[in-house]
Amino acid sequence: MVTNWVLSDAPAVADLTRLTAYDLRCEHRVEPLGIGTRRPRLSWRLASPARGDRQDAFRVQVLRDGVQVWDSGWRSEWETYVDHGGAPLTSQTDYVWQLSVRDAAGEVTSAEATFATGLFHDDEWEAHWIEHDYETDPYFEPPVDRQEPRTVRQATIAPPRHYRRSFELTRPISRARVYVTAHGLYQFSANGQRIGNDELTPGWTDYRERVAYQTYDVTGLLHEGENVIGAVLGEGWWSGYVGWDTRSHAHHYGKKPQLLAQLVVDHPDGSRTVVATDGRWVERVGPIRFADLLMGESYDARLELGDWSSPGYDASDWAPAGDLGGDVSTLIAATTDPVRVTEEVPAVAVTALESGRFIVDLGQNVAGRVRLRVRGAQAGQQIRLRHGEMLQADGSLYTANLRTADATDYFVSAGADEEFFEPIFTVHGFRYVEVDGYPGELTADDVVGQVLHSDTPVAGRFECSDAGVNQLLSNIRWGQRGNFVSVPTDCPQRDERLGWTADAQIFLPTAAYQADVLTFFENWFADLAVAQTGEGAIPDVIPHVITGRHGTPAWADAATIVPWTLYRIYGDERVLRTAWPVMRRWVDYVHRANPDLIWRHRTSGHYGDWLQVGVVTDRDLLATAYFARSVEFTAAAARVLGLADEAAAYSELWEKVRAAFVAEFVDAEGKLRGDTQTGYLLPLAFGLLDEQAEQTAVKQLVADLERRGRSLTTGFAGVALLCPMLTKYGHADLAYDLLHDDRYPSWGYSIKHGATTIWERWDGWTEENGFGPVAMNSFNHYSLGSVGEWLYADVAGISQSPESVGFRDLVINPHPGGRLTWAKASYDTPTGRVSTHWQLSDGAFTLDVTIPPGATATIHIPTSAPDSVEESGHPLTTAEGLTPLEPTPTTAICRAHPGTYRFTTPA
Ligand code: BGC
Numbered sequence: 001m002v003t004n005w006v007l008s009d010a011p012a013v014a015d016l017t018r019l020t021a022y023d024l025r026c027e028h029r030v031e032p033l034g035i036g037t038r039r040p041r042l043s044w045r046l047a048s049p050a051r052g053d054r055q056d057a058f059r060v061q062v063l064r065d066g067v068q069v070w071d072s073g074w075r076s077e078w079e080t081y082v083d084h085g086g087a088p089l090t091s092q093t094d095y096v097w098q099l100s101v102r103d104a105a106g107e108v109t110s111a112e113a114t115f116a117t118g119l120f121h122d123d124e125w126e127a128h129w130i131e132h133d134y135e136t137d138p139y140f141e142p143p144v145d146r147q148e149p150r151t152v153r154q155a156t157i158a159p160p161r162h163y164r165r166s167f168e169l170t171r172p173i174s175r176a177r178v179y180v181t182a183h184g185l186y187q188f189s190a191n192g193q194r195i196g197n198d199e200l201t202p203g204w205t206d207y208r209e210r211v212a213y214q215t216y217d218v219t220g221l222l223h224e225g226e227n228v229i230g231a232v233l234g235e236g237w238w239s240g241y242v243g244w245d246t247r248s249h250a251h252h253y254g255k256k257p258q259l260l261a262q263l264v265v266d267h268p269d270g271s272r273t274v275v276a277t278d279g280r281w282v283e284r285v286g287p288i289r290f291a292d293l294l295m296g297e298s299y300d301a302r303l304e305l306g307d308w309s310s311p312g313y314d315a316s317d318w319a320p321a322g323d324l325g326g327d328v329s330t331l332i333a334a335t336t337d338p339v340r341v342t343e344e345v346p347a348v349a350v351t352a353l354e355s356g357r358f359i360v361d362l363g364q365n366v367a368g369r370v371r372l373r374v375r376g377a378q379a380g381q382q383i384r385l386r387h388g389e390m391l392q393a394d395g396s397l398y399t400a401n402l403r404t405a406d407a408t409d410y411f412v413s414a415g416a417d418e419e420f421f422e423p424i425f426t427v428h429g430f431r432y433v434e435v436d437g438y439p440g441e442l443t444a445d446d447v448v449g450q451v452l453h454s455d456t457p458v459a460g461r462f463e464c465s466d467a468g469v470n471q472l473l474s475n476i477r478w479g480q481r482g483n484f485v486s487v488p489t490d491c492p493q494r495d496e497r498l499g500w501t502a503d504a505q506i507f508l509p510t511a512a513y514q515a516d517v518l519t520f521f522e523n524w525f526a527d528l529a530v531a532q533t534g535e536g537a538i539p540d541v542i543p544h545v546i547t548g549r550h551g552t553p554a555w556a557d558a559a560t561i562v563p564w565t566l567y568r569i570y571g572d573e574r575v576l577r578t579a580w581p582v583m584r585r586w587v588d589y590v591h592r593a594n595p596d597l598i599w600r601h602r603t604s605g606h607y608g609d610w611l612q613v614g615v616v617t618d619r620d621l622l623a624t625a626y627f628a629r630s631v632e633f634t635a636a637a638a639r640v641l642g643l644a645d646e647a648a649a650y651s652e653l654w655e656k657v658r659a660a661f662v663a664e665f666v667d668a669e670g671k672l673r674g675d676t677q678t679g680y681l682l683p684l685a686f687g688l689l690d691e692q693a694e695q696t697a698v699k700q701l702v703a704d705l706e707r708r709g710r711s712l713t714t715g716f717a718g719v720a721l722l723c724p725m726l727t728k729y730g731h732a733d734l735a736y737d738l739l740h741d742d743r744y745p746s747w748g749y750s751i752k753h754g755a756t757t758i759w760e761r762w763d764g765w766t767e768e769n770g771f772g773p774v775a776m777n778s779f780n781h782y783s784l785g786s787v788g789e790w791l792y793a794d795v796a797g798i799s800q801s802p803e804s805v806g807f808r809d810l811v812i813n814p815h816p817g818g819r820l821t822w823a824k825a826s827y828d829t830p831t832g833r834v835s836t837h838w839q840l841s842d843g844a845f846t847l848d849v850t851i852p853p854g855a856t857a858t859i860h861i862p863t864s865a866p867d868s869v870e871e872s873g874h875p876l877t878t879a880e881g882l883t884p885l886e887p888t889p890t891t892a893i894c895r896a897h898p899g900t901y902r903f904t905t906p907a
Contacts, residue, residue, distance in 0.1 A: 002197070004030065004457040005342035005515075010833040011047050013900060019048040019055065019103035019853060023828075024113035026097070028519050028572075029337060030457075034118035034179060034215025036333030038088035041572070042097055043081035044111070045832045046853040051881045051899030052104065053853050054078060059100045062086060064093055074102070078854050080831045081572075091120035092177070092264060118215055118333040119179060119262075125328040127262040127276035129183070132161050132283060133322030157235055157295070160288040160425060162308055163259055163321060164230035165281045169222060171267040176222050178229065179264070181213035181331065184257025185236035185425050190221045190229045192310035198338040199452055200293075200427065203486040204237040206527040206543040207253045212334040213260070222265060226311035229275065233257045234291040234425035241294040243546045244403060244495045252545050258324060260331075279323035282315055288425070294405040294495050296387075297423035301414035302379060335526075336519035337455040339486055341368070345449035350442055351395060358435045358442040359397060365389050365431040365757040365780050367482035367492035368452040371422040372411065375446075377439040379415030384408060384437055387430035389493055389779040390765070397434040401777040405495040413439075427452050429482060429493025429780050431756065454484045456515035457828075462791055464823035469739060471751050473791060479758040479782035480511050487524050487543065491760065491778035498541040499524060501558035502610065503783045506720050508565050510788035513798075513827060518570045522578075525562055529582045532559070536589030538582075540605055551589065552604040553623035554717050557630045559586040564633035567640070571806020571830055576637045583634045584646070590627050591653065597660035599623035609678040611761050611784075612715030613745045618674035621665045622717060625682035628657040632686070658688045670696030677704055678718025684729070685721040698729040710737045712745060720786035727794045727815055735790070736818030747787065758785035796825030796836050801858065806830045810857035812849050812896075814838045816907075831855055840907055847903040849896070857896045858885070863905040866892040872902050 011022055023045040027035050042060055060082050062070040070086025089095065098112040119125060178195065180188050181202045188195040195216045202212045218229075234240075239251045262276040286305045290298040307313050348363035360370075374383060387407040390398040399407070407428045411421040435442055462473050482492045488504040488511075489497045504524070511517050524542060531544035537551035538559045550556065563579030566572070593602035600620050609617040635650035661683065665673045670693055672679040680701040683689050689697055705711070714722055723735035742748030745762030753765055760781035763772045771777060793799040797814030800807045807829035814823065814836060824837035832852025839846045851857045859882075861869050866887035871879035876894050882901070885893040892905065 003340045003342045004337055004455045005340070010045065010828065013047055013049050013850060016047055016049045018050070018107050018109060019046060019053050019101060020109055021046055021099055021101045021111045024097070024099060024111055026113070026115035027335065028516070031114050033116045033177065033217060034213070034333050035115060036118050036120070036335065038120065039084045040089070040115065041081055041083050041574070042099075043830065044099055045828065045830070046080060046101065047832050048103065048853045048898065050104070052897040054104050054898060055080070055101050055853055056104055056106070057102045058082070061098045063096045063098070069095075080854055089117050091117055091124060093117050094175070116177070116215070118213070122328050125262060125326060125331070126274050127260045127328075128278045128326045129258040129260050129324040130163065130277045130279070130281050130321040131256055131258040131324060132158070133319065157240060157290055157292050158256060159285045160232055160234040160291050161283045162230060162232050162286045162305060163277075163281050163283045164228055164309055164315060164318070165275060165277075166226055166228045166311065166315070167275050168226055169224050169265060169273060171269065171271065172224060173219060173222050173265055174268045175266040176217070176219045177264050178216050178218050178261060179213050180216070180231070180261040181211055182231075182233055182238070182257060182259050183207060183211065183254050184238040184259075185234040186231045186259060187424055188216065188229070188231045188261065189309035190218045191227055192307050193221055197340055199341060199424075200236065200339045200486060202334065203338050204543060205523070206530050207238060207330065209330060209530040210332050210526060211330045213331055214334050214338065218263070228309050228311050228313065229261070229263055230309040231259055231261065232286070232288070232424070233259050234288070236293060236425060240292040241495065243498050277321075279320055281321040282318035283321045284318045291423065291425035293426055294407070294497070295426070296406050296408040296410070296428070297426045298410040299421055299423065300412040301416070301419055301421075302412060304414065336523040339452050340455040341450045341452055342455060342481070343451040345451060347444040347447040347449070350444050350447070353396060356436070358438060359391065359395060360433040360435060360442070360444070360447045362431050362449040363756070364449070364478065365429070365482065366449055366451045366478065367427055367429050367485055367780070368450045369409070369423050369426060369428060370433055371420060371448045371450055372435070373446040374411065374413055374419045374421065374439070375417065377413035377415065377419070379413060381413045381439060382437050383411045383413070383435065385411070386434040386436070387428040388432050388434070389430055390771070391432060397432055398771070400774045401494060401771070401779070403494045403775075405493065407493065422450065427485060427492065429491065451481065452485065453481045454486055454520050456484060456517050456520050458514070459516045459828040460513040460792060460825065462796055462823070462825040464795065465821040466740070466819050468742070468748055468751060469791070469820070472739075472747050473788065475751070475755055475758050476510060476782065476785035476788040477514055478756060479780055479785045480507070480514055482757060482780045483782050484511070484517070484520060487527070488521070491781050493780060494778060498546070499543060500541055500555070501528070501538060502552075502555040502607070502716060503781070505558040505561040505565075506716055506786050507782045508562060509720070510786050512565070512569045513789060513792040516828065518566060518572065521562060521566055522575060525579060528559065528562070529579070532582055532585060536585035537602070537604070538586060549605040551602050552606055553599060553619075553626045555605070555607070556586065557626045559583055560630040560633040564637060567637070568800075568805050569807070571808065573640060576640055580637055580641060583630070583637055587627070587630050587634050587650070590630070594627070597624070597627070597657045598664050599627045609715035609717045612676070612678065612718065613713050613762050615676045615713045616674065617676045617678040617715075617718065618665070621673050621679055622682060624657065624661050624664070625686050625688060628654060628661060628688055629686045631657055661688050662693065666693055671700055672697060675700065675704065676713060677701060677722065678714050680704070681714070681718050681721040681725050684725045698731075701725070702731055702734065705734055710734060711741070711743065712738055716783045719784055720789065723787055723790040724794060727790065732794070732815045732817050739787070740818050747784070755779065758782055760784075792825055792827065795820070796823050797838070797860070798825055798827050798834055798836055807834065808855055810834055810851060810855050811860075812836055812857050813860040814847065814862070816840055816845065816862060829855065843907050845905050845907040848901070849903070850900045851896055851898045853898045855898060859894050859896050859901070859903070861892040861903045861905060862890060863892055863907070864890070865906050869903055869905040
């Protein structure tokens with residue numbers, strides 16, 4: 001299976017002979033089809049074996065049908081991107097782009113990649129929305145409750161239906177593309193073959209405003225004569241259950257699913273055939289009797305339709321689809337890669353329970369589904385699969401924390417010797433599967449876990465000498481995979497799975513170290529923008545459904561934090577340009593409601609430092625700190641965008657909020673109101689205190705930790721800041737103690753008790769009380785995993801300077817400590833891969849660093865003797881490519897050009 005998740009890899013520098021461009025992208029995606037913009041951004045990464053190498057100049061040429069449509073000419077720039085600068089691209093066209101880069105020695109290397117445009121004009125769409133028409137369907141069955149519903153409600157989920165259209169092609173085919181989407185979920189087929197490996201398409205967006213269409217190449221699948229295209233259509237987020245909303249109608253956006261597809265076939269003579277959804281399509285129910293993202297899927301193999309999407313199939317008893325006309329006003333070309341199956345996880349154990357049921361353990365909590373092999377079942381025999389994250393003490397499945405999500409799939413056998421079942425329109429958060437009704441003995445080979453998530457390219461890798469820390473990183477990574485399912489969700493298992501805004505903004509810096517999440521978050525932010533209220537507030541969850549709340553401190557501040565963070569990490573100014581009106585309207589909203597600059601009014605849900613332990617961080621303090629943060633980022637965005645007046649106004653406002661914060665929350669002794677860890681961390685991290693107050697705050701923070709036996713009390717808002725601030729202010733030892741801690745509450749405590757993902761709450765399960773509060777107890781919630789940023793930035797030591805964007809000016813500043821004797825990490829910045837690897841052995845400290853071409857770096861080498869530090873055997877003063885800076889008593893510091901370096905020093 002081809003996915004970005006496994007594909008993204010940089011060339012090994014050691015294998016290169018010269019500057020090499022790789023990972024060519026268009027609109028930040030690998031060879032996208034159907035882009036929706038006429039002036040796309042073209043970008044690339046660089047690697048070079050030569051120290052001090054750089055891209056001296058680049059040239060981009062864009063070609064259509066072998067004819068050049070744009071030539072950037074040689075540009076003496078180190079930028080690794082350029083916006084297409086020729087005549088605007090044309091609709092439905094394939095392009096090749098060629099890149100040449102010239103290195104410091106004048107040598108040129110080239111690479112090329114392709115992209116294709118989608119439909120730019122509404123009138124190019126001939127497709128109509130089609131849906132099931134109850135009037136004409138001979139197989140009509142009213143929607144029913146599925147078998148054995150665990151939670152009884154009037155489910156109105158109708159069985160997914162198959163749609164097809166047969167047509168003749170009378171001329172040869174030079175190119176065929178299909179543009180397709182659904183109100184609901186679709187899986188598309190042509191001539192008997194499923195198209196692509198995308199899942200849960202078109203993904204979840206605010207369908208009232210934005211419905212993404214996908215583009216697939218089907219050239220090789222069509223032929224002269226009869227052809228068939230078709231799709232299976234399910235409810236998904238459109239009309240299935242979403243969140244905890246158990247209204248009898250699950251219909252958040254619409255009542256029943258609808259399909260829209262347009263096949264465009266180009267012939268060598270220049271003519272075109274278009275086959276689009278309309279009333280000529282026919283449809284009927286098939287083997288899928290029920291499918292819902294939360295509830296699960298039921299499949300009756302006896303009702304399979306055979307080769308329903310192949311030519312020659314007798315579809316005479318299928319019913320005409322209802323034709324709803326061609327309103328394409330909400331359609332947008334997909335801007336991000338969809339969900340895919342990125343990994344198969346084998347079962348590690350199968351246990352037979354007394355009840356005759358089996359419990360299958362994947363050994364890893366994931367989001368996805370299973371593929372089940374069934375052998376020797378009788379026709380009509382039903383097998384039930386229930387999914388859960390945990391087991392009860394007696395070894396049976398624990399599902400209470402799923403709330404009303406059934407997470408149950410059913411398979412009814414057709415009686416064949418060997419059958420396979422894999423649902424397509426549901427996703428579960430689970431580690432364990434209870435299999436009931438299986439014929440004979442179930443073995444581990446009969447079950448495979450299919451891991452589903454948005455196919456964001458892997459960007460970072462981290463490993464160290466400590467197994468516990470590696471497990472923590474693994475849990476963080478799996479938390480990301482389990483929750484980046486089309487939108488950044490809070491959890492993948494219970495009846496929630498919503499795009500909670502604080503969770504997203506808090507985890508973003510960690511997420512971005514692990515995967516390239518730019519287009520994923522841009523897509524989500526577009527839904528945030530459309531959900532902004534007339535007054536400027538932002539709903540608690542995006543896409544905006546269910547919650548009536550909006551404007552919550554730390555949640556709604558995603559409006560400024562997400563775009564600013566994306567800009568800093570990826571260096572693409574366009575993020576800010578799009579977000580600017582949202583940012584500004586958001587801070588103006590808070591300001592209007594709180595003219596004295598302490599954010600007390602219009603705080604909506606106000607969750608405070610959500611899921612903190614044993615303390616209550618002052619809510620006004622938290623809110624006002626976030627207000628300052630949002631104003632700061634808005635001012636910064638204005639500066640980048642060249643909006644001088646706005647920049648000045650928001651900078652001034654920031655000064656005032658900061659002053660108001662200090663006046664309100666800092667007492668005469670320098671204590672912050674409430675005296676909690678998060679209460680100190682917020683102003684420290686957000687730069688709200690002057691130097692002296694800062695020092696006092698650090699002392700108080702440390703004192704609090706010491707008083708508690710070096711134990712944390714932070715919730716969602718504070719936890720991300722804890723280790724970074726302790727490290728910044730000289731207390732890395734404390735940060736390491738928290739990292740290695742395995743008493744309650746700590747990350748280690750969950751790991752000691754078998755966690756393979758990050759838990760929602762510190763007390764998800766405790767020795768004293770067993771399972772935590774069942775009303776809200778997810779075992780796969782990434783927020784508390786925001787410590788991942790610290791592992792990359794401060795433990796492995798990869799970050800960027802405060803003024804840098806796109807990791808152009810790196811800071812390499814590893815902090816050896818705790819039980820670690822080595823750590824290594826690599827990270828794919830927009831210009832190329834940076835890596836570090838430090839080791840402590842025999843009293844010596846070694847640090848290997850690779851800085852990609854196009855970047856500069858300030859490298860900090862921890863040492864007991866700064867003068868004795870050597871790079872590849874040379875003192876820093878004579879080493880090639882380095883400029884030593886003033887050392888501190890414990891650190892040698894130097895500026896470095898791109899290249900690979902090895903520093904050695906006594907520890
Ligand atoms: C979600 C959170 C979210 C919180 C807000 C919970 O139900 O799971 O992650 O941020 O509500 O209160």
